[in-house]
Amino acid sequence: MPGGDPAPEVHVDTQRPGAARPAPSARAKPRAADKLAKLGLTRDLDLILHLPMRYEDETTLTPIDNLLPGQNAQVEGVVVASEVTFRPRRQWVVRVQQGEDELTLRFLNFYGSQQKQLAPGARVRVRGDVRGGFFGLEMVHPAYRVVEEGAPLPQSLTPVYPSTAGVSQAYLRQAIANALERTPLPEQLPPGILNDALGTSANGALPSLADAVRLLHNPPASAPQAALVERSHPAWLRIKFEELLAQQLSLKRAQAARRRVSAPRLPDVPRSDGLLARFEAALPFALTGAQQRVWREIRADLAAPHPMQRLLQGDVGSGKTIIAALAAAQTIDAGYQAAIMAPTEILAEQHLLKLSAWLAPLGARVVWLAGSLKARDKRAALAQVASGEAQLVIGTHAMIQDSVEFARLGLAVVDEQHRFGVAQRLALRGKIATTSDAGSAVPHQLMMSATPIPRTLAMTYYADLDVSLIDELPPGRVPVLTKIVSDARREEVVARVRAAALAGRQVYWVCPLIEESEALQLQTAIDTHQQLIAALPELRVGLVHGRLPPADKAAVMEAFSRGALHLLVATTVIEVGVDVPNASLMVVEHAERFGLAQLHQLRGRVGRGQAESVCVLMYATPLSLTAKARLQTMRETADGFEIARRDLEIRGPGEFLGARQSGAAMLRFVDLVEDAWLIEPARQAAEALLRDDPVGVSAHLERWLGAREAFLSA
Numbered sequence: 001m002p003g004g005d006p007a008p009e010v011h012v013d014t015q016r017p018g019a020a021r022p023a024p025s026a027r028a029k030p031r032a033a034d035k036l037a038k039l040g041l042t043r044d045l046d047l048i049l050h051l052p053m054r055y056e057d058e059t060t061l062t063p064i065d066n067l068l069p070g071q072n073a074q075v076e077g078v079v080v081a082s083e084v085t086f087r088p089r090r091q092w093v094v095r096v097q098q099g100e101d102e103l104t105l106r107f108l109n110f111y112g113s114q115q116k117q118l119a120p121g122a123r124v125r126v127r128g129d130v131r132g133g134f135f136g137l138e139m140v141h142p143a144y145r146v147v148e149e150g151a152p153l154p155q156s157l158t159p160v161y162p163s164t165a166g167v168s169q170a171y172l173r174q175a176i177a178n179a180l181e182r183t184p185l186p187e188q189l190p191p192g193i194l195n196d197a198l199g200t201s202a203n204g205a206l207p208s209l210a211d212a213v214r215l216l217h218n219p220p221a222s223a224p225q226a227a228l229v230e231r232s233h234p235a236w237l238r239i240k241f242e243e244l245l246a247q248q249l250s251l252k253r254a255q256a257a258r259r260r261v262s263a264p265r266l267p268d269v270p271r272s273d274g275l276l277a278r279f280e281a282a283l284p285f286a287l288t289g290a291q292q293r294v295w296r297e298i299r300a301d302l303a304a305p306h307p308m309q310r311l312l313q314g315d316v317g318s319g320k321t322i323i324a325a326l327a328a329a330q331t332i333d334a335g336y337q338a339a340i341m342a343p344t345e346i347l348a349e350q351h352l353l354k355l356s357a358w359l360a361p362l363g364a365r366v367v368w369l370a371g372s373l374k375a376r377d378k379r380a381a382l383a384q385v386a387s388g389e390a391q392l393v394i395g396t397h398a399m400i401q402d403s404v405e406f407a408r409l410g411l412a413v414v415d416e417q418h419r420f421g422v423a424q425r426l427a428l429r430g431k432i433a434t435t436s437d438a439g440s441a442v443p444h445q446l447m448m449s450a451t452p453i454p455r456t457l458a459m460t461y462y463a464d465l466d467v468s469l470i471d472e473l474p475p476g477r478v479p480v481l482t483k484i485v486s487d488a489r490r491e492e493v494v495a496r497v498r499a500a501a502l503a504g505r506q507v508y509w510v511c512p513l514i515e516e517s518e519a520l521q522l523q524t525a526i527d528t529h530q531q532l533i534a535a536l537p538e539l540r541v542g543l544v545h546g547r548l549p550p551a552d553k554a555a556v557m558e559a560f561s562r563g564a565l566h567l568l569v570a571t572t573v574i575e576v577g578v579d580v581p582n583a584s585l586m587v588v589e590h591a592e593r594f595g596l597a598q599l600h601q602l603r604g605r606v607g608r609g610q611a612e613s614v615c616v617l618m619y620a621t622p623l624s625l626t627a628k629a630r631l632q633t634m635r636e637t638a639d640g641f642e643i644a645r646r647d648l649e650i651r652g653p654g655e656f657l658g659a660r661q662s663g664a665a666m667l668r669f670v671d672l673v674e675d676a677w678l679i680e681p682a683r684q685a686a687e688a689l690l691r692d693d694p695v696g697v698s699a700h701l702e703r704w705l706g707a708r709e710a711f712l713s714a
Ligand code: ADP
Pocket: 285, 286, 287, 288, 291, 314, 315, 316, 317, 318, 319, 320, 321, 322, 450, 474, 475, 577, 579, 581, 608
């Protein structure tokens, strides 16, 4: 057991808040104060807002002969026996008597000091889950407290706080009680703001902050425990609303600060002889309504005097690339450089091919910048970027980490930004802001993501970004037919691949994800490739995986793109952004190992052309319930938002978005799924407060975030 403290569940204290309260100045030992600081509890306010995770009910006693197995109960009795036995393993067995009745306590871990406390004759209150044992009813590892006969029962539920080893519950309770005692919590929000935001139904229903925290730290025995534990009690709603309000205020402030920074002006009135005008006249297809709308939003942002920070969301295949190309053209027309970055070389290379095909014939100078370039080529590319000769620079994110200097960077596009956590996003943002020589102006930034996130999440996670949405697929797409097939039918699947390939269509075969071992995953891909070559001798079969040298990777992708390969065996490196319209069949092996978002991304590689496309999800038995739910979702819907919504349900928001995003780091109490309905009211209240009450804004942020705010909006 870590630390010198016994298990935190063991109550050996006799002081409780509500009982004889020691002087408020009860001084912490410095060591304990350090530990509190580690929990982030430095101010009294931090302690006050350190709210219980749950409660224990020590307000009642149950007679031993009323106990039922399965019940959680507190009983009082006198220790009549205490012995350490060794069968079936070392354990300490205590028998507690109450009148005629006895209860057995069983401890598998214990200290000598505990044995001394619970020596025969000691009166003890124990609380735990009752179960039927060999010698009658028993409790395993109950919490206990040695008491005097007739000691009063607590009048309120006992809070249990989040803690770390070394800070006992008793210590936390005392520190919090002291903080509550000496800290007045005057109402800081203008009266009515809560009711306005939450509607009249909540009129008067929410307690003041002071009442809410007092209740949560010290709930009367009559308080509805379920509502406290589920955090649906009005006191919790008050807390959550305040927390969300602080988060929205903080993010909105960061956004406002951004508007005070200047950016390159990229006028949105295209010159008739300019790149943009000529590109728009020569577009390879008509933009969808949704593409036109987001393009209007983005071109207006680029023309504004402060840096754009816009997230362009659009489902797989919705056509985000052309929007990036248009934005690049507007940038180049104004005499600035544009950069497009992708998370993998495969994807970056695809962008290079596509954007070069669109823009180079119109005279744009496009430069490729990737880690795999030979030193000499890289030097040449860097020189063109630095001199300003390169107008459009395409590469991986490595581009921005390297010692790249742009002459006049006007726009940075980050594709598939959902692959990056907030730390990377901020680092990138910082680097973009300083990498250009364009005076003090900060380049515009466009982030593109194919992980559609529900609106409520977008509002909290990305409240510091503007969001554009492409909610429509290009016309003529035939929906992908999804089949779920047991891998016992692998031969049939292989036969199907042969038939499709011989009919002139191209096929992806996605190898299983093996999270534990990259080496194993690689080996599996190589083996699968060999097996499929043997099984399909009449086909040309390629292999692409993450460990392939970039030049080989590019060569394989290029061969597949131009139709020289029938079948491409691949690891998830093809998950992101690969675009080969003639590929219309995809087989995913061990589909049960993939997450929903990943399957959706993978499936998005087919259904890009006119041919009817099929995605075969092969699974191995036994299937877990969640894996089954995932596969069914894939069969039932192709809508990225619907899939995201279900994914959120299955996994919860933390995992859903991968690395924690800045917005969520501010939320301790709000559950983004359960409490989604509170977000919009909090956002509206934040707007009202920012408009009408700047002093209130500062006070609220100070109360909720204290020193953390500077860090979070960095
Ligand atoms: P994603 O949003 O996943 O990055 P892409 O930009 O790769 O999607 O576009 C997917 C495919 O659809 C590409 O082949 C692209 O050229 C094509 N496309 C995009 N917009 C349209 C459109 N308006 N009409 C027809 N095809 C389009």
